[in-house]
Amino acid sequence: MSRVELHRGYGHEVFRVWQTAGGPSPDRLIWPLFVVESPRAREPIPSMPGQFRWGVSRLREALDKPVAAGLRAVLLFGSLQGGKDPFGRKADADDAPVPRAIRALRTAYPDLVVIADVCLCSYTDHGHCGILTSEGHVDNDATVRRLAEVAVAYAAAGAHAVAPSDMMDNRVAAIRAALDAAGHRTTAILSYAAKFASCFYGPFRDAARSAPAFGDRRAYQLPPGGRELALRALERDVNEGADFVLVKPGLPYLDLVREAADRVPVPVLAYQVSGEYSMLLHAARAGAFELSTALHETLTAFHRAGARAVITYFAPQLVAEAAVRLAVRSEPGSHGGRRTPLNRLTTRRGRPLA
Numbered sequence: 001m002s003r004v005e006l007h008r009g010y011g012h013e014v015f016r017v018w019q020t021a022g023g024p025s026p027d028r029l030i031w032p033l034f035v036v037e038s039p040r041a042r043e044p045i046p047s048m049p050g051q052f053r054w055g056v057s058r059l060r061e062a063l064d065k066p067v068a069a070g071l072r073a074v075l076l077f078g079s080l081q082g083g084k085d086p087f088g089r090k091a092d093a094d095d096a097p098v099p100r101a102i103r104a105l106r107t108a109y110p111d112l113v114v115i116a117d118v119c120l121c122s123y124t125d126h127g128h129c130g131i132l133t134s135e136g137h138v139d140n141d142a143t144v145r146r147l148a149e150v151a152v153a154y155a156a157a158g159a160h161a162v163a164p165s166d167m168m169d170n171r172v173a174a175i176r177a178a179l180d181a182a183g184h185r186t187t188a189i190l191s192y193a194a195k196f197a198s199c200f201y202g203p204f205r206d207a208a209r210s211a212p213a214f215g216d217r218r219a220y221q222l223p224p225g226g227r228e229l230a231l232r233a234l235e236r237d238v239n240e241g242a243d244f245v246l247v248k249p250g251l252p253y254l255d256l257v258r259e260a261a262d263r264v265p266v267p268v269l270a271y272q273v274s275g276e277y278s279m280l281l282h283a284a285r286a287g288a289f290e291l292s293t294a295l296h297e298t299l300t301a302f303h304r305a306g307a308r309a310v311i312t313y314f315a316p317q318l319v320a321e322a323a324v325r326l327a328v329r330s331e332p333g334s335h336g337g338r339r340t341p342l343n344r345l346t347t348r349r350g351r352p353l354a
């Protein structure tokens with residue numbers, strides 16, 4: 001009989017929050033961050049206004065305020081300008097951006113949950129998420145072996161969780177076995193289980209410099225209409241040892257967040273992806289709605305659908321707003337500094353939300 005180990009899904013206090021149903025709150029937000037080789041870099045990402053690629057020695061500039069305001073989790077991606085090869089060797093090199101960032105963040109912020117995305121597309125010269133055969137197809141099993149190596153390196157650097165986003169078959173089992181064999185028995189796996197081939201990843205590929213040099217990802221990411229495939233992928237990944245599963249993109253696939261939450265016995269997280277970020281930002285800038293109002297409505301929708309946490313590039317803004325609200329409430333004469341759920345925030349005009 002295969003072992004079913006539950007501890008790693010609730011060993012950290014933030015994971016325990018995610019094990020419990022609830023509405024929007026700062027400890028249910030995860031901020032995705034891009035890290036680069038040049039230590040002092042702070043590069044604006046043109047397709048994602050307000051987001052930057054960070055050098056490892058400037059990460060405190062990115063995170064001091066959000067962490068002080070209540071941010072509890074980050075998701076790390078590497079972005080390289082050169083040095084790519086067919087196997088993505090820079091994914092897990094000791095001096096590569098992600099392992100260095102993991103170590104730096106674990107030292108700087110002892111209470112912050114550090115999650116590392118596991119994929120090869122930022123590191124391969126062809127920009128695909130796996131190792132290719134000589135005919136240019138993805139070699140599933142060679143890829144899975146390589147992903148397991150990368151996951152072990154991130155766990156060794158101190159990641160609380162690894163998040164495979166490659167969509168290869170059976171990588172969760174391979175990663176779990178490799179982590180166990182290397183003694184990383186408490187490292188959680190957050191699987192991008194229901195990840196669809198989506199145009200909403202466009203800005204991300206700009207940020208991570210990870211667009212495929214030829215072809216597309218439709219042979220490994222799910223077809224947008226593929227409900228049954230998504231359900232099978234979710235179930236498969238849970239059976240292989242995923243501690244948390246992800247549905248991605250977010251709002252366009254909210255039906256699957258609900259179905260996953262109803263069907264799979266692990267917490268379901270939603271990813272409000274780069275294209276959703278840019279869409280909301282540009283719509284707000286064009287005067288379509290007030291950004292903060294729209295963001296809180298999307299968060300309410302994710303939690304209504306059953307998400308236990310949301311990965312969003314808006315996380316710093318959202319925790320900052322929550323902290324301001326908290327400070328106002330704890331002023332003398334107000335009704336105390338009780339924790340405010342994010343959906344009880346007011347807009348700048350003072351209207352209550354949701």
Ligand code: PBG
Binds near residue numbers: 202203
């Ligand atoms: C890499 C990866 C992607 C995203 C997360 N991990 C892009 C892709 O699959 O092409 C998308 C995240 C976003 O758009 O914000 N495998």
Ligand code: ZN
Binds near residue numbers: 120121122128
């Ligand atoms: Zn990838």
